[in-house]
Amino acid sequence: MAARIGVSRPTYSKLENGDPGVAVGHWLTVLSVIGNPRVLLDTIPVDLFEMADQSGRRRTGRPSVSSPS
Secondary structure (H helix, E strand, O other): OHHHHOOOHHHHHHHHOOOOOOOHHHHHHHHHHHOOOHHHHHHOOOOHHHHHHHHOOOOOOOOOOOOOO
């Protein structure tokens, strides 16, 4: 299965053991290979976008540099 999804055997082992450090893209690839990508969305207990909005944290851009007058 590791070869089918294009990851190393240790990474696949981490997937099997539920390691939270594995990239979400790998989970999606596994689910698409086994034929049911909807399973991932059904297992997330909260709306991640709603959770991000409630945190009050906002991304900030780089500080603007004022040009000389």
